[in-house]
Amino acid sequence: xxxxxxxxxxxxxxxxxxxxxxxxxxxxxxxxxxGVRDNGHFYYRPVSGDxxxxxxxxxxxxxxxxxAGLMVRVDAETxxxxxxxxxxxxxxxxAVVTRDYSDWSVLPLDGAPETVWVRVTRRGVTLxxxxxxxxDRFALLRQAYLTEAAQVQVGLMACAPTGEGFAAVxxxxxxx
Numbered sequence: 001x002x003x004x005x006x007x008x009x010x011x012x013x014x015x016x017x018x019x020x021x022x023x024x025x026x027x028x029x030x031x032x033x034x035g036v037r038d039n040g041h042f043y044y045r046p047v048s049g050d051x052x053x054x055x056x057x058x059x060x061x062x063x064x065x066x067x068a069g070l071m072v073r074v075d076a077e078t079x080x081x082x083x084x085x086x087x088x089x090x091x092x093x094x095a096v097v098t099r100d101y102s103d104w105s106v107l108p109l110d111g112a113p114e115t116v117w118v119r120v121t122r123r124g125v126t127l128x129x130x131x132x133x134x135x136d137r138f139a140l141l142r143q144a145y146l147t148e149a150a151q152v153q154v155g156l157m158a159c160a161p162t163g164e165g166f167a168a169v170x171x172x173x174x175x176x
Contacts, residue, residue, distance in 0.1 A: 001155065004042040004073070017043060017170045019068070019158040026065070026161040027081055029102045037161070038076045044155025047175055053154045054119040055173040056135060061086035063163020067094065068170075069118050071157035072127060074149050081157050082129045082141065083118050084109070091116075093131040095142040105142050109133070120154070122146075 009020035019041055026037040047053075059068045061084065069083015077100050085094035085106065091113065092106040109116070117132040127146050130138035146152075154175055158168045 001043055001045050004044065004153070005039050007041045007158075010041075010043075015172050017156060017173065018167060019043065019156065019170070020167045021066070021068075021158040021160040021165050023160050023163060023165045025159045027071070027079065027098075027157070027159060028096070028161075029077065029098050029100065031102045031104075040081075040157060040159035042071050042073065042153070042155060042157050044071065044073065044153040045175070046151050047154045048151045050123050051154065051175050052119060052121045053173070053175045054117065055156065055170050056115055056117045057083065057156075057168055057170045058115045059084065059158070059168040060166045061091060062166060063160065064088075065159070065161040066163060066166050067161075068156075068158045068168035069094070069116075070120050071153075071155060072120055072122070072146065073153040074147050078147050078149075080120070080127055080129070080144065080146055082120060083157070084116050093118075093141050095129045095144075097127075097142070097144045097146060099146070107131075107141060122152070
């Protein structure tokens, strides 16, 4: 595994990785405000062909847009991030697909769950994002085209665009 925008504080013990997202970090391109941000934290490995990536994670979300989850990335202009994003005091299952411009899909999660599982599956050019609150029953959040590139980067993502930063803990990250 390697870092894109390594945070000053992080740790790995067994199958758990803790990322302390620093303030003013995000991945976003052009849509809404015209801005481009590519300084979020991303701990990844290269993956070729079809795959399924999954992780269980939790975060101490407190500020607008605090976020954690999985990312699939080709470069600064082509990527998907998905997981939980904190908006208006509510945790949302979130997926952003970026092909030069970012879009955003969200679904409110009832009761501020302590942990969430997210799975991204690639079949050809298609990515599917599934979310679960128990690790057993997964619901489809998003299906999208991302890229025809044979190899992508897949891994853990955390950002703190507006607040003072926060910690996210990822467990059992796997790519099959």
